[in-house]
Amino acid sequence: MDARPEKQERWDRRMETPLAVASLLFLAGYTVRVLAHGMDQVWLDLCLAVTLGAWGVFIADYLVRLGLSGLGPLRFVRSHVLDTIVLVLPLLRPLQMVKIYEQIQRRHDKPRLTLYARVMAYSSLTVALLGFAGALAVYQHERGASGATIRTFGDALWWAAETLTTVGYGDVTPVTTIGRLIAVGMMACGVALIGAVTGSFSSWLIQTFTREDEKRPPGGTPGAS
Amino acid sequence: MDARPEKQERWDRRMETPLAVASLLFLAGYTVRVLAHGMDQVWLDLCLAVTLGAWGVFIADYLVRLGLSGLGPLRFVRSHVLDTIVLVLPLLRPLQMVKIYEQIQRRHDKPRLTLYARVMAYSSLTVALLGFAGALAVYQHERGASGATIRTFGDALWWAAETLTTVGYGDVTPVTTIGRLIAVGMMACGVALIGAVTGSFSSWLIQTFTREDEKRPPGGTPGAS
């Protein structure tokens, strides 16, 4: 599809480690800034700098890949929707870790997981990271609100878990407008990803039972059932 | 299936723009009437007139298509179930926008979305519009009720989001009979549409992972995994 795939591949490979490090730094910087708000101002500024620096790395990488692709900006955005979303909402950045982990695994020729297991692993990891990032963001906006029920980061994590699984006890809920907007986003993503997890798990379970049927006859005709 | 398809097609094409405009006017008129209830009486009457006028356009279009089809009223209703529901509950009208958007896109021969993406786009848009219209209708009936927890339109939207995703915190819930009837309708539709979104997303994700498998071997046999 692209005219210059070789250069792109070289760039992708060279950026793997820097991007992974930047992703971890971004999440760590944001986490510290939100959770340790009683900390010294110097450290908070450092966290902010680390977070923004990591974001800068993401933007630079995106622009270089845009240039290497030889496509116009609009067409590049259209064919890299997820990359663009992740650029704008870097809290979702760690999702890229899955991709990098897979690339490393492929190069070492290790046995890869089955299709359903990969869908489940990918969806579960996405849900977990989404939940963590969403809990952070909601906690940041709720903790100072009057009448808030989300008062500790533990409450925020508990709220994220019951939201993403659609259990929704309602013992802790966001009350601010921004908190509720983040919550709606989490519900939308969460519902879709939970659907992917349950769909894959269901298919995997049926597949497993089918295989057991085929393996079962000790000296008979395999697959006869 | 129909004897006079040419005339019908011409009618459909001619009505596209008027119907789209009427749909927008209906929703806008209803929205303003519900939300701006402290407004001058003249403007409220104007909104009501716009809303009813748009409804009249829908009824006229329905009757013309009934006449062009050459079918009896009962058979026409049976073969146009969605059109009839939308005629009676015009708050669901904007759903037709999807159809119109597709017709325009088809005529321009643009590349269309894949099957799953279209199901997801259609279902998500329907859910969003259903949520907005339901929030409006519930807000209209709840805001004056004693003991109501849905007191602002923001509350109503928040309630619609947690209802359609079946999260259901219960921090805001309808207390009037009409509000609860609308809520039951939203739950029924919402559950079905959310099922369609998650089902399509799950299938799409599995398809995507399968394709990645096929693309993956750099110099090997494609599709061997």
Add this chain to the structure above:
Amino acid sequence: MDARPEKQERWDRRMETPLAVASLLFLAGYTVRVLAHGMDQVWLDLCLAVTLGAWGVFIADYLVRLGLSGLGPLRFVRSHVLDTIVLVLPLLRPLQMVKIYEQIQRRHDKPRLTLYARVMAYSSLTVALLGFAGALAVYQHERGASGATIRTFGDALWWAAETLTTVGYGDVTPVTTIGRLIAVGMMACGVALIGAVTGSFSSWLIQTFTREDEKRPPGGTPGAS
């Protein structure tokens, strides 16, 4: 599978109308007995008699069919699981109406619904009847309990709707042990049936979109997309 199918079929056909009438009488008798508890004792006794009489008809029909089948009681129970459940919990009886409706429709050779539509219709009707019967049963046990939040039959219906769709606001919940046991049964059935509804709806939507693709090209090759 059975040795005497002809006699059985004749019995099934002869019992159609009596069973349908008995089902309606059972539900009506139970409903009146629960809802009109301030009524004259004579009428309440009549309702009880009607309810028990209808139950007697069900038992008699079950025993006759057991005899006609030529199977032992245990094997008959094993091959008629649903019939046995419905005999023990006659509140689920009206479900059989679907079967009878289908038998009548088949004999008249009317065009039947498609597969997915029938699954959806069957599941939705079952959910609706299950919800109504469950709301009745829960209301009967909750209305006198101290600290109950389900105080009117409207509350019970509202509770049934939010339970079966797994929304679960929690504004009204059963507090008695029997009420909670009925609720757990409703959750278990409800979750399975809602899964059937959403699964069928999702499949139907995908099928509809696929057909539209095939119909679409005006003068081109059908099915090419």
Add this chain to the structure above:
Amino acid sequence: MDARPEKQERWDRRMETPLAVASLLFLAGYTVRVLAHGMDQVWLDLCLAVTLGAWGVFIADYLVRLGLSGLGPLRFVRSHVLDTIVLVLPLLRPLQMVKIYEQIQRRHDKPRLTLYARVMAYSSLTVALLGFAGALAVYQHERGASGATIRTFGDALWWAAETLTTVGYGDVTPVTTIGRLIAVGMMACGVALIGAVTGSFSSWLIQTFTREDEKRPPGGTPGAS
């Protein structure tokens, strides 16, 4: 895959009854210890001893099978993920009963359940046992907490039912950190298993309706519809 399958099979067969007994003793011991906390100290110690003894049997069986497999510990863990989880969290132990029940049934050549029925039976039983064990564990950690809403074991069971079906009324919810951690684990497992139940039920219902179509024509061409 393994070099010494014969010895392993003999071991598996010999351990069936001891493992089943140990599983029951473990669950019984734990249940009594949690529920009968006002009992004499001697009996509580006995329960603890029974529980730990049963756990010892599980560990011994795991080690013997590790030895018989001829694999290294890491590879054995990787190919026996479920066995390892069950070793660490023996509250999930009774799940193995399904396996044993199937092995017994297979040896006696009884007609086995269909694929979907087995998936449903397995998932439902797992959900029920998971709910019971989770309710026990949560009750143990919540009953002494200040501000707890889960005060009786009945409350804990009710909470487990509304959590696993994702209804989540929120009338009773865990408030301690450990209770919430168990709850998150239950949500994750519950959502996946409920997905398997609904997926299988939906597939089974569609299959049943399809078969009815094929059986229906009394003297016509089967499968023609």
